[in-house]
Each structure stands twice: as structure tokens, then as C-alpha cells.
Amino acid sequence: MKSLFTILLLFLLNVSYASNAFKIHALTKYLSNSEVYSLLEDHNGYIWIGTLDGLNYYDGYDIKVFNIGDNNENSLSNNTIYALAEDQRGRIWIGTNDGLNIYEPLYDRFTQVSLNKYVSRKERVNTFLIQGDYLFVGTQVGLYIININQETAQIKEDNFIKVNEIFSQSSINNIVIDPKDKEVLWVASSHGMAKIKYNHKKKRISILSKPQSLAKVKITALDFDEKDNIWFSTVNALNKYSITEDKVEKWKDIKAISDLQIDNNGNLWVSSVTSGLFYLDSAKFENKQANIRKLMRTSTPLIRTLLLGRDGTLWIGTIGEGVNYLDVDNNPFKLYNISKFIENQKITHFVRSVYKDEKTNCIYFGLHNGGLYVYNQNKRSTHKVGLGELLVFDIKKINGELLVGSKQGVYKVKQSNSSYSVEKLIAIPSTCTNIIPSADPSNIWVASLDGVYKFHKNNDQSYTSKLYNRESVPNLSGRNARVLFYDEEYKEMWVGFEGGGLNILSLDEEENVRNVNIINAKIGEKVISNDFVRSIRKTLTGQYLVGTYNGLNILKRTGDDLFENTIITKNDGLLSNMIQSIEQDKEGNIWLGTNNGMSRLTINADKSFSIINYNRQNGLPSAEFSEHTSSKTESGEIFFGTNHLFFSFNSEDIVVSGKGLKVSIDKFYILGERVYPNRDFHGEIKTKVLTNDLTSIVLSPNETSFSLDFMVSEVGRAKRVAYAYKLEGYDEEWKFLTNSNRHIEYVHLPYGSYNLLYKASSVDGIFDEEYQSLSIQIDRPYYLKWYAFLSYVVVLLGILYILYLSKFKHDAEENINIQANHQLETKLKEVIEKESVVTAEETTNQGAEEQEEAKPDTEEQKESEQVVEVTEVINEDKPRLSIQDEKFLNKLSEAIAEGLSDSEFTIETLEREMGMSHSNFYRKVKKVTGRSAKDILQEARLKKAAFLITQEEYRVSDVAYIVGFNNPKYFSKCFKEYFGKTPSQYEQSEKQRKEEVKN
Template identity: 25%
Template structure:
């Protein structure tokens, strides 16, 4: 009974997820960002520009300087202190631009221009010379042309970097007194175009003059070359306009996006056009996307629905891997990966909570929520609701929640499971009527072909209600029922929190599938059952994974049960629903999001909040698939809608990097730490005895889902594994030689990165370890040995025979003594089991293996029930005989790898490697049954003996002692509850 109650509370927990209200429906193409700010380590909240170096690191210009980001950690470069090559000349940075080869980062600050060398992490600084007495202004743009030339727009001046002079040279300047330059573009004819607050200008290099070309008097904020050809020109008058070329800017634009066409403002701060034709436009008010397939309707990127950092985005940047980075004015920056799969998740009206869904005729969908019953058309967005029960309408009971519903195709009626009983709604009615089982709290409902309504309750069982007779014709007392699916007009599969059942309403027969068929747990929390195109049924559980049950169509019975567990994480979470698409792929809603299983049932992909999936999961049973294959899943935050045909599975190709190396140098009695970045080859001198390596996969959208495997080739025998929170490998006291450190990233689905980070490690030998000195030393020792041997050889011959005899005798005596001492130190003399000392040593080794390699184990503590009474009644001799017999039974029922120790008195402690709590329980139950059924015959008397045991899993404990203590507490709980029991 207790286990049923506990499972009921687990399911109730799924229903009571925290709510998240969305203010608008989310289009399927709307991006979702990962945002980083001060709490993540960013040096300052205002990000004015972004670029990327050759390694794939992001570089950010902020008001505090320059930041490097690897997906986890920020490395900050501020104003230089002692050596000007170690930092910037001024803190505030406006612009960053990487050279074409990614070797250098050009930084525009309030004090001028700096060039940062990525590998050496050193700066070179360049001042901006005055141009005809016109002082430089704020750095508005650093531009690198197709040939690698560097151009700087500052105030009214245009500068170019001279490689020969290693200096910035003035090129031209703007003479208009009330205007400043804003942007630069160099076309394929090497013509230099400049944007200014007074129009578009063309540079005449021969005359060192800037001439107005077009857009006279217009404030030009952006000149952006389109990757598809043409140029974007942004002005406050017209917004963002597209021209076929710069020379055509005197003519009318081909098209414009501005406030009149849907942009929030004509004041454009940044433009980014993707290869697919989508145009991202950042304005003073808000950022928008103009989708190529819907160019007339810009979509605003609100911080609420897309998690973008801020309404005002200063800069837009696309990395080589396709990531889109948006830097904001006062909330850090955001990252979006357009290559990942996109789901459409939204709330309808003010009703985020969707507990169940059903499809009706004419593309209509009905769903239940805590606010009532709703009708919704996914194609048009039309909705009707909420439709409530009488008590809800009268506001008598705020907990009168509708939890499940089923549309009856024949009558058009809707039947509902509510907390007040069986509900009924006929389209056109004004409310939901409670027509039967009043006062019985329901969880699921379905209608069979005969029109009978099957009602699954929280705790009152399953009822079959016949509307024509207005009477309950069948009842089975079952625990909380999560799903009912019909085999035929008279039989149904019933999923409950204590197993899967098959019931016949005519005969009343009911069968627990787990008790009859090996391979399916009899007491599993079953959350879903639905037919499979493979034949049979898909079954989802809570923390027991997925099963495929094959059915004999003629006999309607189970032929076999197949566990489907391509990834262990699926067996650790609560699964809500399973939908199979036309290709045989499996889509699973669960407590953390949505999972995909490939048609061969081998590959798993997990989709989370970065894909548009609700991060607080989905309700048990709240899923439906339309005729066109579109899948709808309901949860605490609303509905997620997707068509599997439109979900792409992009390859996971992280750029794994060794981000930093720390070397510990021991000299003159102290340890000094040297930190090195961008290392491909590490050479350790003899006094450098230890080094630590930090690594990262440059995964900027979901870095915490990445784990790592690393190995020092020719040293580590196997891969070592760690997670995103501990991305460090440390090695000490390596022998002289050459090694290679290899680091792989592993995503949530268990896929390893194709490319690994590699670092060669050379350990230089000490002078005495070098071949020459070792040869001299060996030769000297050899000559000394030969000399000594010649002097001693005669004496050794005389004594050799005597010594040989003495050594032989002493050796035999010593071996016998060692054997005896070893046995006495590690073995219990009564039972011949291992003793407490041996077990303590073995448990330390097991704990070290668990800490380093994750090799888990369980401990079982057994106590003989009423053993004192046995000693008092039959004598200690009988008690000793019983302990010896129990030791024999333990050996017979355990593996050779298990360690059995007599812990003290009548207590036995057993070490069970590689077994979890559930598996250890069945081993303990097997031992308990063996002992309780064994005939202990002592001194002519049959003695009945039972045991009580407690089991603990090391993964639930902080130490071996904690694990033993946990098992001991469970043992005493078993004794308190009546003994002869196994407590896990």
C-alpha cells in the first residue's frame, strides 16, 4: 500500500509543475537565445561589438575592455598596468575585428587602436594622427577589406593601417562641420564608400577628399554588404534599404524595411543577413527578423519570448560555425544556433497549463486545463473557452480541475475526467456537466467503440460507465490510472502507477502484465501505452524506460516484451507520452523536454529549451498526433507543436580546445605556478613536476550539457571522464618521455566529437637520467662490482653451501608464518569469511575507483533475526553452527566478485560491485528466501532462522562510511517493521 501511495505522489508531482505564462504564441521559426551576463563572468554588461578568432573563441568589446569567451569562462583584458603590451591603453572598447586568418584582434578604444596577438596574448598600440587639424573621435568602425587591409573610421577621419610603417595613416576627412562618419564599405572595384550623419560619401583617394554621393542630409548608420550581393544602407529617414550596388544608391532602393513596414523604429543599429535570405535588423527600440518566406511581416525579438538579452541590440555577428551573437546595451550578449531543430511552443490566451488534448473533426483540437475546457484550431489560431463545470462557473471550487478528455467520433461529444467525477460536454452547451461518479477524482478517460466510457481515477480504480443505461457496469480497484487504450470493443490496456493491466469489461477479468511476462516490471509506474506500426504497443514508464510489447493478434495476448533503452538517461526520468511518426521514429515527451529515438531504436537526441521545447517538461498522457503527422504535446507551460518532417538533426561538431595550462615549478623549496594559453606542445623541465590542463568545447548554446573524456596516451590505460563543471586534467611526476593528451567532448546523447583537442607533452629527463651519464654510472658500478667480487669470491665459495641450507630453512619458516598471518589478518576464524579489517581496506579501494572512474557499487548489511534468543535457548554452539551455515548460503548465492565479510556478531556486510539499488534488492531477496527456507538442524533440533537486511547505493552517499550507515539505518527500519525483510 505504501508503494502505491508513493507512486501516486510521483505522478501528482508531474501534474503540479510550476507554470510559465507566455504573452504571445511563438512562431515555429522564432529563435531562442542563450544569454550571458555579469553573473556568468562577463566583465561589463554593455557589449558593443563581437568577433571570432582562429580558434573559435568569441571576443567581446565592452566598457571594461576586451573579453574572451570559450562557452564557460571569460578571460578579461583591461587597461595595462606595468607593461603596456599586457593590456589596453584605455578601458572602454567600441569595436573589435579579427584579421582574416584569425591571428589578430583589432580593438578600437577611446584612446585609439590596439592590435592583439591571439597566441602570445600581447598588445600593440597605435595612435590616430590628426588629419588637417581635425582631431580623431570615437572609433565607429574597424573594417578589413578583401585583401586584409585595415581601415578605421573615427569622428570625421578615415585611416588605413600601413604594414610597411607599422602605423595608421590618414586617408581622407569629412569637411562638413556638423557631420561625422559612421561606417565604411569597399566594393569589388576598390571604391571606398562612407556612411555619415549627412549622407553617403565616396572617397577620392587621389585628391584626399570625401565627396557626397547620395542621401544628402540623411543620417546613415549602417553600410552592410549582403552575402547574396548588393548593399544595405540604413538611414533614419527610410530604415534599412537594399540596393543592387553602391552606385545605385542615387536611385530608388529595390525594397526597404522600416517602421511603416513593421519595424519598431527607423533608427537602425546593426544589420545581419544570413545565407538563406533572412535579414536581422537591430533598431533603437527592438530587434526584428524579416524572414525570406514572409518578407512582409517582420517578427520582433522580445526578451520575454526569445530570451534575447535586451530590446536594444548594439551589434549582430555570425560566427564561422553559423552562430548568431547579439550584443546588447545593458544586459550582456545572447547566442543563437540556427542549425538546431526548432519546435513551436506557445500558450493559448491566459491558459499555459494544458493537461490533455484530443482531436475532433474539421482540424479542431480540444484540450483541458485548470481553467476549463478549450477548443482550438491550430491552423487558424481560433479558440473558444474556457468552458467550465457548474462549480467552476459559480467559483465554488478553484480546484475543480479538468485533467483528461476524449472526443467521441460517432456522437461528437466530449467526455472528461475531472476531480469531481465524469464530465460530459456536447458542443453547443454552455458548461461541462458532471454526469456520473460524482465525488470520484479522475485522471484519464476514453470511449470504446460501443460508446462505453472508461474512467480512470486517482485512487478509486477504473470504472466502465454506460451512458445508455446511465450506470457503471464494471469496476476494478486499481491505483492511479494514467492511460487507457483499447485492444477491441470489450478489452483495454490500463496503465497505472503500479503496473500495466489488461482488462475485459464483459468478463471482468484483469491481468497484471508484469506478473505474467518476464522482462516487464510488475510494479512499474506506467505512464503511457499506444499502438506501434511495428505491431504491438509502446509502453512508457517513470524511471524504467520504454518497452515494446508484441501482441498475438488472434489471441490478443502478449507474445514477448522488449526493453527499448538506447540511452540510460531515458530510464532515469519520467516519460509522459510516445508518438511514432511515419518513418518509425519515436518522439517522447518527458519531465525535461522531448526526446527523439531513431527508427532503428539505436540513436537518441534530446531537445530542450534551446530548441523551443518547454524546460519544465510535459504532462503524462498529454499528446496527440494529427492526420498530417503533426504532433501536439501539452504541459504546464502550454502546447508544443511540431511536424517530424520539419525537424532536422544537424551533426554535432564542437570545436574542442585546450584553453589553459598551469605548470607547477618546484625550485628553491617553493612552488611557482605558470599559466599558459593556446598551447599545442608543452615541454616540462626536470623541476616542473606537475601540470593541469583546462579544456572546453566551444559550445555556446548549451555548454553545461557537454561532458568530456580525456587520456594521456602512453600513460593512462583508459579514458577518464568528467563533466562541464570539472574541465581539468592534472598529472604529476611523469617519467621522462613523450606523451600526447587527447580530449574529446561528449554531448547529452552520448555522441563523441569527431575532432579532439591534442597537446604534445615532452618531459625532459634530469641530467642523471640522460643516456651518457647513465652509461658512465653503470660502467663505474660494474667495475666496482667486479673488483669487490674478485676480493670476496673465495670467502663466498666457502660459505655458500652453509648459507644455502640456512636460507632455505628460514625461507620455508617465513613463508609459513606470512601465510598464517595473512589469513589471520583478513579472515574470520569461525565462518572463514573475510573479516572487518579486510572489508575496510577493500571498501577504500572501491571508493577510489568510484571517485576516479565512476565504478559504482552497493552495500548490503545483514543481521540474523532474534540471534540472541537462539544463543540463549540452544546455546552458543548452536549459534556458531548457524553462522557457519549462513556463511555457506551467502557464498552459494553470491558472485565470486562479491565480498562477504563478517561485520561483527551475527552481522554480515556484503560488497556488491556494479549493482544498483534495484538489482541489489533482488540479490538480497534471493538470499533472504534461501535462509528462511533452509532447515537449520543443530543438536537434534530444527531451528527456523530469518534475516533482515538494509541496502544502500554508493551513488546516494558521500562516503563508504555514509553508505554503511545508510544500510544500517534501513536494516533497523526493517527490524522495527517486523524483521525478515529487505529494505532498500
């Protein structure tokens, strides 16, 4: 991949109009302040930002602000931060407007450090440099040195060594290590420049060189090139100092230089607090007359500091606009900034058509309600061609003529030297949306809001038209035609409608329409994904690409009018389902302009496919592409128009990155609560390392749910990658996340050992085989450990022994309940049968003689049943009821029997009859019978009902009322639940039984 700075050089050579889209991002929102004074990249690749009002930390997604406004000892001593550095222990050194601070991420704490314990006044820190175990601190009044290879508490107690022998009471503005001797430092000050070396044993500074020609010069910054030259800045000039010749050259007048950097390719970058960002190619370092280029793409010309990241990203600290940073990828997308060439600034930048004439090297583009423009690449000039503020839908060169589709027809563009004119060639009553030629050069096909026109050019240069739409013969499926494609192989005109789907017009020899094959979203097997068609193309392998509102359709011909369709949508990896424009490059890759960015689709020989997506993060001018607004030149340059400007690229220049970025864990949560290193988490320390260094963690048995966020070390690329993860021991396959959702969560995991595998994609969304891992151990719950099982066995044996001892007592209580129930039933039967006879006399008014005849039978039956029941109850081996219990049962049975026929008779009534409270009555009945009074009362009603039914003297509905039921349906329901039969069924079965006994 080419470096960022080669791309920027190309940008500078073409800055007047088109630029390769190294993307400059602005990072202002959520910063504690927009004035940035210092920048630092830590060992993880994350960016620390010192501002006028606080310290900020940026991980590529979020910004964290530290201790703003705190005045205690454990916060920043001052919020204005001029210098930042990181030592080997990962501590961040912070130089402020009022002293020195240390921040330890591992403990999330600040420590204020005094440079001079004997002077109460704190000093402004300008710059830091860490050389091995030593920190060099440049302040407004001199240089300090301290050994930092010790604990923070000891550093706070130690004294800094003040260096007075170099520049007495001078402001130290910059310190740089000599590239050839790492023990040697160069110091820039308000009184010149010096080359020094520190003797660690003697704790002394040796001055190796101090150019006298710079003794009174205020030097703000310096850096080395590859030829041992020092480039340095003074107040209003860029200078070069030759070490070998001891010679100073003024190179360029630039006001208020704030910083300068030499990049990895040897190129020079210079910032100014008034004039912006400048660039000088290393190839021109020896040519003093060479122009240093000024870049105008930063958000403001007020630049305070520069930082070159390890990945080549250039970070730019501005005054008033936060941080800008340059995208490091080699994005060959060439943007065309048309805004400054549009005369009427109210006109939209929505590009609806674009076409490049390679012979004249001119690019024509039409705007939405903005007319037609031309950009001459040779002269780097743009002109308005014409058409006022009309919407220009299409631009094509047909038969040597440049034709333009717009409102009310087709226009022809004429060029004479540097001037252009437009005249109407073909008039139509509606807007022309697309123009294409066919096999016959005398014919032009036009899509319009009224349908499809075929215009035939006559000998007298006039045109004869034929319109095809819903009303024509043959008829088409719509009127609003949006896009055309002519298939020369099959002599077919393909038409895409808005709402009418796809129509394939078969043409005869004279290119008249013979028949129409309609393919839409509603007709049988001839189906496409949506009836709103936006773009049509044919691939190099003979497949047809149809872009709709709902995905890309890839049609493969299987017969004259039959096609096999493959539909690709967001579910397959596209950025959007609305496919606006389609082009295919020389390698066969399909480029799709969608409503949310651009996708590159590659179809492999085995019919599998891969997708790489591009959006604004990649340097595109907009994510929203225009309807069939694309074109391709013979040389392979592809143009796409968007709702904001247009761009071009050559696919051969696009290098696809397949190397995944280094990924780490950003935040770790247990049961929704974030875990911090060296901080108490419910009585224990979960980790003693930073989360992004976490490789293992142990969770307690109740901590079965955890979640975390991912992040990458190259923060300038963070929003362009995707993530994948798999929890070994739980997940069978890898799961994938987009950069907008980098959070994962696992809930209620079983105890055991797990291994979380995770990785990040490349900036092109491609994953390689490398991954990181996190070991997660969820401890076994105490109730599943060996000693728990031992206790379970002991408890179980104890329970069995207790059960064994209580067996006879339980049996005795059970027998008493059985005895009580039998006795209660017996007594109830006696009373019920007597009550039934009396009730029968009153209800049926039968004669006394008949009742007398029935009574002996009843008494005989009752006596017989009593004998049986008493026989069942009495058993000398079983406990007997007490006298009190027998008295209670007698009274209970009599009370129930007397109240059975009363529907208002309830448990509360029964309690009053017995003269007992609810609780006492409930306990007594339960104790004696083992049942509830409600069940006993209900059972008594139903048994009395059954007895009355067997007498064959009452209707079922009468029986229900006799036994106290108000609702015969409810009575039948309860009766069936108890006896398993309805009252009628029970009556019928009793009749049959009696007949069988009689016979």
C-alpha cells in the first residue's frame, strides 16, 4: 500500500480541482475544548489530546475527558495542557500551564509533581522528552531532568535536576533525539539551539555544540532530515541548518510557525497558528527555489501542533476546530469539487449525470435543477454550458454528437474552441430520463416519463417517433421509464420502469417492437426483487444486472424468454438495498452505487461472491448515489455521481487490504457493572492489568453474565473495520459485528472454562486467520463441589431415618382420618335417607301407604350399608377415634344433613351451627377427617342427589334444587366431575342395574 504522503503529493499536484481523497476527519465534538495544544499516541495506539481546558483520551470511537474542574490533590494541577509523554510503565506525563502531573491508567489516578520544592511558584511546561530512564522537561524558565524508573510516590519525593549551564532562564520549546546517536539531544530554546549529552553517573550535562549564529534566535521547533540537516522554525520563517557545514539557510517565510515534522518518507510538514498546513517533498530539500505547498483541506488555518502516528496518520491539533487527522489508506477516489464553479450558489450540488469525453479530456456533468457544466482537465477550467436550471438526467456521445437528456427533450452540445452552445435536437412533451443508441445508427432510443420513444433520423435530418407504453401495441407495463439498455446479441431493448418492473422488448430487423417480455415482482416465475428499476447493465460473462429499490438482480438467460435470478441485498453484505448505479471494471468486479455508499461485488467461478464496501470514511463525497448516474471510459476510468459532487477512480489503483487490524478489549462488564483494574469489585480485585491487556479473568459462580466492547489500536481506522468473535465451549461458529456495534454479551453461562476468540477485519472488511483470545473461568457453585455432595448424603440419610421413625405415627393419623370419614359418611347417610323420605312426601304428595311400604326397604338398605361400613372401619390393629372426635362428627353430620336442601347453607353457616370460629373449625375438620369442610359439604350434596335420583321419583332439575344447588347446569357439571357421569346418565345406568338384578 502506498504511503499517505505519496497520496498527499498527488493531491498537491492536482489541488486546483480534483483531489485524491485522503480523508481529513475533524474531531471536535465531545472534546473538552476545541483549542488543542498537545498530542500523544500511547503504546496501544490511542490518542491523548491536551487542550486549553482539560485532558482527553480518544480510542477511535469515544472521547473520555479527565478531571475537568477538580481542584483536589488527585486531579490535574491545571487544565491547560501544553505537553504529553508516556513512559515505559504506561504512565502519562502531563505538562500544564501550572506545573507537572502524572496520570496512571492502571490505577486511574493523578499525581501532581513539583519541579522545584524550594520555589512555590509553579512553571509552565512546554515540552517533554523521555530518553531511557530519564525525563527531560522543558519549561519557560529552563530545562529539568529526573530519573523516572521508580514508583510514582518516590518520583513525587525526589528533586528534579535544574540545568542552568545551557540556556540560563530561557524558554525550552523543543527537545529532539539525534537520529544517529540516541544518547545525544538537541534542544531548541528562546536563545538558540544546543547539542547536549547527559552523564547519568555524574548527573551533569555536556554541551557538544551550540551554534553561535543562532545564539539570539528564538527557535520554536526542529527535526532532522535524512541528510543530517536540521529543519527548524523561527517566529516567521522556516530554516535549514547543515550540521556538517555549520551553516544556516532561511528557506521560506511562513508566519507564526507552531510545529514541524519529518515523516517516515523524509517529507516535511509545517504548521502555522495563522496560515494552516504546509508540505515539502524531500526530493526538493536541496532546491531552495522549490515551492512549499499549502494544503487547504484542514478545517481551519489555525494549527497549533502536529503528531505523526506509527501507522503514518497525521494528527493535527487546531485552534478552534479540535483535531483533524488524515486517513492513511491509499484511496484512489478522485473528487471533483464543483461548488466554487457554480455561479448560483443556491443551486444544489446534486449530480444527476456525468460523462467523460476522452478525446477532448473534458468531463460533462448535469445537476439536479442546475443545468449542464463542463470541466476541461487540460486547462483545469470549468464552464457552464447551458440549460439554465433544468434537471439534466443523462449525457451520452452518440454518432459523434454529445446529447443531453433533460426536460422536454434531447439537446445537442456544440463546441467551438473554448465556447459551448446547446440546441434542442428532439422535442418530447415530458422529461427525458435516459438516452441510448441501438444497432441502427439512424435510431435513438429515449426513456421518458411518458414511456419509451424510438426516434428514427430521416434523410432531411428530421426525426420520426414511435412511443411505447401501456396504451401502445404491443403494450408495456408502465409509463414512467427510467433506464434503458440495448442488448446487441439478442436485439433486445431492456426498459426499467418506476413501478412497472422490467420490460424486455424484442426488436425486428427495422427495430420495431415485436413482443414484450414483462418481468416484475408479481408474475409467476418471472420475478425480480422490486418493480422500481434504477439501473441496468450486462456483465462480461453475459449476465444481466438489474438494480432496484430492493436489491441487485443477476439474471442468467436459460431460454429465449426465461431467466434464472439471483438477488443480492443487505443480508448478503450490501450497504443498502436501493441500487442506484452499476458499472463493471476490466477485472469483472461489479461496482454498485447505493443509497448508503458504494459496494464492490466480486462473483467467483464457483458462484460464490465477496463484497467490499466504501463510504464517506473511505473518502467518498457522499453516501447517497444518484439514479443511473455513472459511466466508464474506454481506458477503464469509472465515474459515479452522488447527491453531493461526483468522483472517479480506476479499479487497478485500488489495493484491497486483507490484513486485519490489531484488536483489543475496550471495556469489560460483569452483570452490567464495569470492571476496572486494581479496583474493588464486590470484595475482590478482578484484574491488575488494563482492560486492553487482559488475557484471562475468573468469575465467581453467581457472575454468569458478562459483556465487553472491542477496539482497534489504529484509531484513525477504527470506524472502518468490522469485528468477529467466538466463545469456545459455547459458540459453534464465528459471529460478526459492524463498527457501529462492537458490543457483545453472554448471559447465564454454565460454570466451566471458556476461551473467547476475537479479531478485527482490515479496512476493507476482510478477516484473516489471526485472532486474540481471552480465557474466562466461571467457578463451580459451592453447592456442586465435593464437600457439598458429601453433606447432601449425610442430610439424605438423616431424612430417611426421620421418615422411618415417623412412619407409624403417620400411618396412625391416616387411619384415624379414614375412620372419621367412614363414620361421617355413615352418619350422613342415616340422616340424608331420613330427610329424603320426608322431602319426598312433601314434594310428590304421595300416599302414606306407599311411603310406609318404601320405608322398610330403605331402613333395611341403610342397616345393611351401616353393617358393611362399620365392618370396614373397625379393626383392632388400627387406632380408634376419641370420644370427643366422635361427638364432633355426630354434630357435624347432623348440621350438614339439615342444611343440604338450603342453597344459602354455606361453610360460614356451618361454622355458626357448630359454634366455632373459622380457624378453629377449619383445623378441627382437617385434623379429624383430613379433608376440608367445603369438600365434605359438596360431597354430601352430591351423594344425596345420587340417592334421590335412584328413587326415580324426581326430575334431575328438581333434585338439584332439593340438595341446595341454584343452577342445574352447575349441578350437572359438579355431579359429572364427582361420579364421572351426568345425572341423566347416572339415572339410566341405575335403571339398567336394577333390571339386571330383577332378571
